[in-house]
Amino acid sequence: MGAFDDVLASNATYASSFVDTGLPGRAAKGLAVVTCMDSRIDPLRMLGLSQGDAKIMRNAGGRVTDDVLRTLVLANHLLGVDRVLVVEHTECKMASATDEQVHETIASETGIDTRSLDFHTMSDQLASIGHDVQRVRSSPYLRGMTVGGFLYDVRTGLLKEVV
Numbered sequence: 572m573g574a575f576d577d578v579l580a581s582n583a584t585y586a587s588s589f590v591d592t593g594l595p596g597r598a599a600k601g602l603a604v605v606t607c608m609d610s611r612i613d614p615l616r617m618l619g620l621s622q623g624d625a626k627i628m629r630n631a632g633g634r635v636t637d638d639v640l641r642t643l644v645l646a647n648h649l650l651g652v653d654r655v656l657v658v659e660h661t662e663c664k665m666a667s668a669t670d671e672q673v674h675e676t677i678a679s680e681t682g683i684d685t686r687s688l689d690f691h692t693m694s695d696q697l698a699s700i701g702h703d704v705q706r707v708r709s710s711p712y713l714r715g716m717t718v719g720g721f722l723y724d725v726r727t728g729l730l731k732e733v734v
Contacts, residue, residue: 594623597651602626603643605703606658607633607665611725614658618730626652632665633658634691635703644712653715657703658730659696660723666696696722697733704734 573579602625604614614620614627626646628639635657646652659666668676670690677685693699700720707718720734 592623598624598626598646599651600624601651601653603628603646603652603655604658605629605633605635605639605643605655606723607631607660607663609660609663609725612658612660612723617723617728618656626650632663632691632693632699633660633703634665634693634699635706636691640706640710640712643707643716644710647713647716653717655707655716655718656721657700657707657718657734658721658723659693659700661725663696665690665692666694666699668692669694701734 600620602618602620604618604625605628606612606614608629608631614629615622615624618625626642628642630636630639643652643655670692673690673692674685674688677683700722704718704720707713707716719732722731722733723729724731
């Protein structure tokens with residue numbers, strides 16, 4: 572049995588009744604969401620959106636990395652995005668350890684040296700959200716972007732604007 576047989580079987584079921592709705596690649600609501608990869612977060616449902624409404628970018632911690640900025644430039648200039656929500660969440664693992672602790676844990680459990688990687692951990696989530704919002708706002712490659720910083724509570728489902 573292959574490692575992906577379960578998801579391939581599920582995809583075959585999905586594809587058997589798939590109907591191309593003709594959605595364009597543009598974000599219908601002009602919205603991009605930068606959020607964490609945490610599986611407790613369902614960005615579309617959390618915001619009352621539908622498929623095609625927004626561009627969703629996910630990574631560990633919901634951080635605005637260089638790659639997120641690159642993606643936002645494309646979304647802004649080619650895909651109709653003019654609003655960005657930077658959304659971090661409560662109980663985030665990236666807010667409960669330092670990069671050094673993450674490196675040490677991985678090294679002790681696997682023997683792999685990850686010190687060449689920046690995990691973008693955060694000691695102060697609100698400050699990190701502010702920093703990431705400012706990274707988007709100050710990018711010379713983005714124009715006409717409205718940016719907000721938010722904290723999502725994984726226990727209540729509520730989103731709170733913090734920047």
